[in-house]
Amino acid sequence: MAGQPREPGRTTTSRVLAILETFESAPGPLQLTDIATTAGLPLSTVHRLVAELEQWGALQRGPDGRYQVGIRLWEIGQNAGRRLRDIVHPPLQDLFDLTHETVHFAVRRGTEVIYVDRIYGSRRVPRIARVGARLPLHPTAVGKVLLAYEEDWFREAYLAHALERRSRYTITDPRRLARELEVVREDGYAQTQEEIALGLCSVAVPVRAPRGDVVAAVGIVLPSVRFAEIPRFLPSMRGTVVRLEKLFRGLPQPVEQAIRTFWLGSSVERKQ
Amino acid sequence: MAGQPREPGRTTTSRVLAILETFESAPGPLQLTDIATTAGLPLSTVHRLVAELEQWGALQRGPDGRYQVGIRLWEIGQNAGRRLRDIVHPPLQDLFDLTHETVHFAVRRGTEVIYVDRIYGSRRVPRIARVGARLPLHPTAVGKVLLAYEEDWFREAYLAHALERRSRYTITDPRRLARELEVVREDGYAQTQEEIALGLCSVAVPVRAPRGDVVAAVGIVLPSVRFAEIPRFLPSMRGTVVRLEKLFRGLPQPVEQAIRTFWLGSSVERKQ
Numbered sequence: 001m002a003g004q005p006r007e008p009g010r011t012t013t014s015r016v017l018a019i020l021e022t023f024e025s026a027p028g029p030l031q032l033t034d035i036a037t038t039a040g041l042p043l044s045t046v047h048r049l050v051a052e053l054e055q056w057g058a059l060q061r062g063p064d065g066r067y068q069v070g071i072r073l074w075e076i077g078q079n080a081g082r083r084l085r086d087i088v089h090p091p092l093q094d095l096f097d098l099t100h101e102t103v104h105f106a107v108r109r110g111t112e113v114i115y116v117d118r119i120y121g122s123r124r125v126p127r128i129a130r131v132g133a134r135l136p137l138h139p140t141a142v143g144k145v146l147l148a149y150e151e152d153w154f155r156e157a158y159l160a161h162a163l164e165r166r167s168r169y170t171i172t173d174p175r176r177l178a179r180e181l182e183v184v185r186e187d188g189y190a191q192t193q194e195e196i197a198l199g200l201c202s203v204a205v206p207v208r209a210p211r212g213d214v215v216a217a218v219g220i221v222l223p224s225v226r227f228a229e230i231p232r233f234l235p236s237m238r239g240t241v242v243r244l245e246k247l248f249r250g251l252p253q254p255v256e257q258a259i260r261t262f263w264l265g266s267s268v269e270r271k272q
Numbered sequence: 273m274a275g276q277p278r279e280p281g282r283t284t285t286s287r288v289l290a291i292l293e294t295f296e297s298a299p300g301p302l303q304l305t306d307i308a309t310t311a312g313l314p315l316s317t318v319h320r321l322v323a324e325l326e327q328w329g330a331l332q333r334g335p336d337g338r339y340q341v342g343i344r345l346w347e348i349g350q351n352a353g354r355r356l357r358d359i360v361h362p363p364l365q366d367l368f369d370l371t372h373e374t375v376h377f378a379v380r381r382g383t384e385v386i387y388v389d390r391i392y393g394s395r396r397v398p399r400i401a402r403v404g405a406r407l408p409l410h411p412t413a414v415g416k417v418l419l420a421y422e423e424d425w426f427r428e429a430y431l432a433h434a435l436e437r438r439s440r441y442t443i444t445d446p447r448r449l450a451r452e453l454e455v456v457r458e459d460g461y462a463q464t465q466e467e468i469a470l471g472l473c474s475v476a477v478p479v480r481a482p483r484g485d486v487v488a489a490v491g492i493v494l495p496s497v498r499f500a501e502i503p504r505f506l507p508s509m510r511g512t513v514v515r516l517e518k519l520f521r522g523l524p525q526p527v528e529q530a531i532r533t534f535w536l537g538s539s540v541e542r543k544q
Contacts, residue, residue, distance in 0.1 A: 132350030
């Protein structure tokens with residue numbers, strides 16, 4: 001029977017999800033054997049389940065026989081993720097019009113920043129953070145903002161773990177990072193200089209939810225040689241934040257709740 | 273046993289997919305009972321499968337106990353859909369800079385247009401087509417372009433079916449639509465005037481893949497009162513197309529293939 005698990009405790013659902021999981025980090029389309037190896041499943045099982053997933057549209061088979069995630073999953077995700085993007089996109093687009101620099105809007109998910117929206121033109125900086133990408137909090141300006149305004153227990157827990165080095169300028173000394181986060185709270189903005197990647201600098205400001213907690217950050221990324229220009233972007237960034245916070249205050253409570261759950265996870269997860 | 277199907281021929285996989293399916297058209301978060309009813313599954317089954325989906329992150333439970341699609345599915349979809357958007361976004365952004373009108377890039381999927389990317393500011397027209405949305409081909413300018421340049425068998429099959437009326441100006445007479453599609457091929461662009469919704473007009477131009485077939489369209493949407501302005505947008509739209517087609521020609525064949533499979537579906541599907 002198709003639905004019957006072979007190993008005790010491993011359900012068909014967990015196998016289907018293990019198959020989808022292989023595509024999370026896949027650079028491109030995968031062969032059945034790649035999927036089976038990564039998912040740790042028998043090829044016969046993968047063959048059967050992939051066929052069902054393909055038929056529904058969760059996966060697609062290319063002419064070369066390799067599989068990739070299907071457009072139907074993309075559509076379901078778009079539909080789920082759109083609420084917040086629909087709100088933040090116009091003000092972010094106007095910030096781009098003012099600055100013509102790469103601008104983005106990010107939230108914290110666990111110990112990472114996740115990029116909700118990003119606007120850039122052809123004159124753009126190397127793409128480190130695309131929409132949907134996750135990065136650690138400490139080497140990014142949006143992440144520093146989100147860390148600086150988090151509850152003490154969370155910030156202390158984050159600083160207690162080893163700080164991943166992303167470039168030779170990443171701040172990996174917890175005491176130095178803690179001091180910088182104090183300055184972020186005093187100044188109301190965070191900046192980075194080649195801390196996530198050489199050649200890039202960035203600046204970010206906090207965005208507050210109606211209940212007052214900082215839930216997101218608006219950031220701008222520049223070539224690091226233009227680090228000195230950062231202050232001139234702050235007024236327009238703060239103008240964007242004022243508009244965003246006004247829009248958030250106008251949301252019906254259930255909508256705000258749905259947005260919170262999707263982008264920030266359950267309060268349980270936030271405490272983990 | 274968790275994985276064991278209750279009804280003959282209905283596998284656990286098909287049930288998991290039926291659960292995800294309930295979220296495709298959901299206006300917001302759903303209760304377990306809503307999911308069970310829509311998916312046609314016993315509440316106990318839904319309860320068990322949803323718990324597994326939630327644990328993995330495919331679904332999320334809000335504080336009100338309702339479920340919605342989880343951010344993890346959004347991330348997988350983003351990752352799968354990004355290749356084409358990464359290519360089209362900068363030229364589209366530059367078209368927006370030139371026009372400051374709502375611009376979009378769409379492909380044909382079956383008998384519908386699907387919006388791959390869309391750029392708009394705060395001065396925007398009513399949102400009919402968001403990224404990920406599907407619309408019929410005949411009432412939209414991008415759709416008319418994709419229909420006009422399709423193979424005869426497809427166009428004839430499309431025209432042979434009843435043409436859905438979206439507004440009182442939607443062209444539902446197949447002979448009239450066929451004549452207009454000829455004009456689209458002669459002029460190299462399509463336009464609509466209140467055919468998808470009252471108050472809106474639009475214009476679109478074709479985008480060709482390296483092998484020469486029209487696979488996408490670039491469009492601009494305006495308030496219908498500005499219909500007379502449409503011609504002045506054509507030069508910049510054609511400039512955007514030239515850039516896009518150059519970018520597509522520069523793609524490695526496997527990447528172009530992966531993009532085709534994801535966005536256009538298998539050639540089999542295209543023949544259906």
